Amino acid sequence: MASPGGQGGGALSTRGGSGARRMKWALELSVGNTRSRGDRQGGQGDVVYPIGYSEKPVPDTSIQETDKNLVEKRCWDVALGPLKQIPMNLFIMYMSGNTISIFPIMMVCMMAWRPIQALMSMSATFKLLESSSQQWLQGLVYLIGNLLGAALAIYKCQSMGLLPTHSSDWLAFIEPPQRMEIMGGGMVL
Amino acid sequence: MAKLILLLLKLCILFFVVHAVFEDQVGKFDWRQQYVGKVRFSHFDTQLQSSKKVLVATESNVFAALNSRTGELFWRHVDKTGPEGNIDALLHHAQDAVLVVGNGRMLRSWDINVGGLNWEMLLDTGSFRSACLVGQQGTVKHVAVLKKTVISVHYLSNGHQKWVENLPEGETVDYQTVYSGGNGQVFVLGIVPHSHITIVVYSMEDGEIIKQVSVEAPWLSNIPASCAVVGQGMLMCVDSTTMSLNTLDLHQQLQMTQIPLQSLGLEVDPDFHPSLVSHQPNPAQKPLSEFFLQLGPERYLLLQLNNGQIVTLRDFKPALLASFATTGEKTVAAVMSPKNKTACSINLYSADTGRRLLDTTLIFTVDPNGGKPERLHVQAFLKKDDSVGYRVMVQTEDHALTFIQQPGRVMWTREEALSDVVTMEMVDLPLTGTQAELEGEFGKKADGLLSMVLKRLSSQLIMLQAWIAHLWKLFYEARKPRSQVKNEVSIENLSRDEFNLQKMMVMVTSSGKLFGIDSKTGGILWKHYLNNVPKNAAFKLMVQRTTAHFPHPPQCTLLIKDRDTGLATLHVFNPMFGRKSQVTPPALPQPILQSLLLPLMDQDYAKVLLLVDDQYKVSAFPSTKNVLQQLQETASSIFFFLVDSSQGRLSGYRLRTDLSTEQVWEVVVPTEVQKIVSVKGKRPNEHVHSQGRVMGDRSVLYKYLNPNLLAVVTESTDVHQERSFIGILLIDGVTGRIIHEAVQRKARGPVHVVHSENWVVYEYWSTKSRRNEFSVIELYEGMELYNSTVFSSLDRPHAPQVLQQSYIFPSSISTMEATLTEKGITSRHLLIGLPSGGILSLPKMFLDPRRPEIISEQSREENLIPYAPELIIRTEWFINYNQTVGRVRGIHTAPSGLESTCLVVAYGLDIYQTRVYPSKQFDVLKDDYDYMLISSVLFALFFATMISKRLAEVKLLNRAWR
DSSP states (O other), X not given: OOOHHHHTTSSXXXXXXXXXXXXXXXXXXXXXXXXXXXXXXXXXXXXXXXXXXXXXXXXXGGGHHHHHHHHHHHHHHHHHHHHHHHHHHHHHHHHHOXXXXXXXXHHHHHHXXXXXXXXXXXXXXXXXXXXXXXXXXXXXXXXXHHHXXXXXXXXXXXXXXXXXXXXXXGGGGOOOOEEOOXXXXXXXX | OHHHHHHHHHHHHHHHHOOSOOGGGTTTXXXXXXXXXXXXXXXXXXXXXXXXXXXXXXXXXXXXXXXXXXXXXXXXXXXXXXXXXXXXXXXXXXXXXXXXXXXXXXXXXEEXXXXXXXXXXXOOSSOEEEXXXXXXXXXXXXXXXXESSEEEEEETTTOOEEEEEEOTTTTTOEEEEEEOOSBSEEEEEEEETTTEEEEEEEETTTOOEEEEEEEEOTTOOOHHHHEEEETTTEEEEEETTTTEEEEEETTTOOOOEEEEGGGGTOOOOTTOOOEEEOOOSOTTSOOOSEEEEEEETTEEEEEEEETTEEEEEEEESSOSEEEEEEETTEEEEEEEEEOSSSEEEEEEEETTTOOBOTTOOEEEEOOTTSOOEEEEEEEEEEOTTSOEEEEEEEEETTSEEEEEETTTEEEEEEEGGGGGEEXXXXXXXXXXXXXXXXXXXXXSOOOOHHHHXXXXXXXXXXXXXXXXXXXXXXXXXXXXXXXGOOOOOOSTTOOOOTTSOOEEEEEEETTSEEEEEETTTOOEEEEXXXXXXXXXXEEEEEEEEOTTSTTSOOEEXXXXXXXXTOOEEEEEEOTTTOOBOSSOOOOOOSOEEEEEEEEEEOTTSOEEEEEEETTSOEEEESOOHHHHHHHHHHGGGEEEEEEETTTTEEEEEEEOTTSOEEEEEEEEOOTTTEEEEXXXXXXXXXXXXXXXXXXXXXXXXXXOOOTTEEEEEEEESOOOXXXXXXXXXXXETTTOOEEEEEEEETEEEEEEEEEETTEEXXXXXXXXXXXXXXXXXXXXXXXXXXXXXXXOTTSOOSOOEEEEEEEEESSOOSEEEEOOOSSSOSOOEEEEEOTTSOEEEEEGGGSOTTOOSSOOHHHXXXXXXXXXXXXXXXXXXXXXXXXXXXXXXXXXEEEOSSTTOEEEEEESSSEEEEEEOTTOOTTSOOTTOOHHHHHHHHHHHHHHHHHHHHHHHHHHHHHHHO
């Protein structure tokens, strides 16, 4: 996403070219992709473009309609992503079994962590879906997908016995009862 | 090939399950002390000048040889306990020692050099009277044994009987002594009380009666106590009624010649029974004509019989003890006389003249914490210049043996009282001075900011000082060779270690001597002899105040009860130093039945001791106003129970506010059918961490943890193997409610019981199957707790669930105890003392009534071992490897500061101390933990990180410059 133009947004650039090291630094006052142009042209010598000439092709506005559809499609892809992962997760769950060892634990952790991470970065995803017309629906689907993923992870934890849902899980916290009577004695000495 | 693989697998399994000690751990955490008991007979080995052996035969039925230079055992033979193994006589000649054992049941000969058995003969029945070696023409070849009705003579070389003869008039005459002067004749002396002495003379060759004479002696009743054979076969008797010496020539047997003591110018102390000490240096020769006459508790006379005339050689006054000793041709007399309050002097006198030998004074320092000297064993030897030198072994009232060399150097001391430990406690050691200083700072009430700061500064200064002193000591000792650095533990430098693994073992012995022993090294740090302890006393030791309450000293209280009179005394002492406490114990005019240590404390942090007298009235110690007030407040919740096994009565009492009691319950076990053998409650310092057990389906089965539960064991009075039974009753000690009752038919005692947590384990002999069996009872409350916050026996509507299972054990056992840890998290083991001398650590897991017969998924989940009737003894379960403990009588367990570690002391004839780790050492790094590797890896990683960080920085910078 970060284009080379974005990097070269600054006016100051250092030249560390392999062959050409004519000057330590140069200040170019022209706006635009100065650096890339300069780099590209470094070996060939300076070519001065006419004013108004741009190296980039001008975007064609005639294909806007299909573009919109593409955006929609892409947004649905994003929204349906978590749901699509569920069958895969189910398969992994089935394969890893209920024994507690390092690999199943790692898988469960990953399964749980991914939806949680996605839910936490919900706002970023919403921004991504901003361009879509069905933004709210997609957001909802995305949310449900992630929640389902999390639920699946919890179910897996449950079936592995990692959730403290039994009374035995709280046994260690029971304090010994206080005794009410003092008793002693024994055989007559 | 398959077999080979199987073998390899088996080997692997063997190596993985081993959790015994490693070879290099032997003696690292454990020690053993071997004892022999109170010495009854002792002989010095005089074959060679350089011989170092002392032969001792003791009242604990032990025959042993001690090293006279170090006091260690050369060898030891432990016979059966009780009268069956009782050593009646010890005769010693050259390298043979002949023992008469078990009231004349056995005659044994031992080689004293190696301690091996030469021969053993079973003798005819009849109670033993006397034995002596018989010599002929200067050599000793026979031993004569006198029994009630029969006399037999055996060869010394192989034990075969030479001849045996019935004694004449065996019904009327009480034969008491046998004597031989080395001239081919054996004299048997018997008496008819209040009438006459009978003397029967046998020929050594064929056992023919040569002569049989009766001599009038109506005053004589006991020959060994008042008579001795002196000189040319003269029987010398002392008559305490007429105060006279009576002599009788055994060869002529005419009549007794009376010599009044007054004619010798002697006077006997009133109420003292005079006695004689004679000496026969060689059984093939005649006894000496010199002898000792004891006239009073502190007066001895050395007399000589010279042609029927008695000559006084020397009068020893005051003299405590006297003894003869022979070396070569010389015989000397050693006399101990009191010097001052703390020391006695021993001097050597020539036996035939009574002259004092020069430079033979020896000082015996009487231990103020020991008993008075009781017996003197003298070892005389010839020096290079042909003068007589000697060493003495002094036996004191407290069963201690002290071996002393001239001029008073104590070579060794053996505390034989420790062979009979009755009860013991393990007390935490105090904090060091500096630690205590800090603790004290927090303990005191704050009195202003400035003073607090000053106090803190001063204590920090003291700590700094101690640290510098420690460093200096380290530096100073580093220059010395390692062998010279001594790490001796003494009372002054006693302090608690990091994990509280070192404790003070306070041991009470049946002789009335108390010991304080360091549990780490086994060194005796203090001893205290209680003078007036009755013979058959019952002891109960209680720790009233631990070391946790600085600056108050720790305090232990010993209740000593005379079983005959029922009267009791209290001995209050400091368990760290053994000193008697300043606190005066109350006088107890009434017989005491029981005592009860309450968890209540007085203002000085001493726990309150309640003493119950025979009127069922209670007295408190300490009984300050504060204590009485506390007692009044809590009286309604204080209960106690008493078990009278003679009447078969169990009764429970409640305390009233005026310190009288009311009976709450009573259970009578009819004594005609069964008798109560033992009652076991739970240990007061036991903690149970887990309140339940997790089942396979992850629900909880809660334990029935009744702190007031008692396990009462009964045995049937009918001992017939078809009808005998043992019973076990689980009774609540507060309400008297019988929670469970189990009867084991066709079973016999002795029953050993351990009661802990929610289980009772007991062991008995099954007469039906003729084997030892273990049985375990576990109590559970069920799937729900009735009341999880408080436990009151008075509010328990539901009866617990009871589970029971039994197992076969391949050995009989001597004693049994359970391990104990600080918080009760560690799994429990049973420590079983076996008669073979091993101490077995059996995991409680094997004694679990939930062990299933059919394995299911759930039982596997619970880690339950499938039921198998046999319990196997695995050799790696022996915690004392090859250090057998003779006659284990008790095992004491105490928690340490580490949860994984439990301290164990097994006592009996020997004392063995070790540590056990029932769940392995989960809280301690292993002994062989590779500190070097770990730390070097850590450092390497640290430096690698530093270097790579630097490199990464350089690289980043370079890239930035690009």
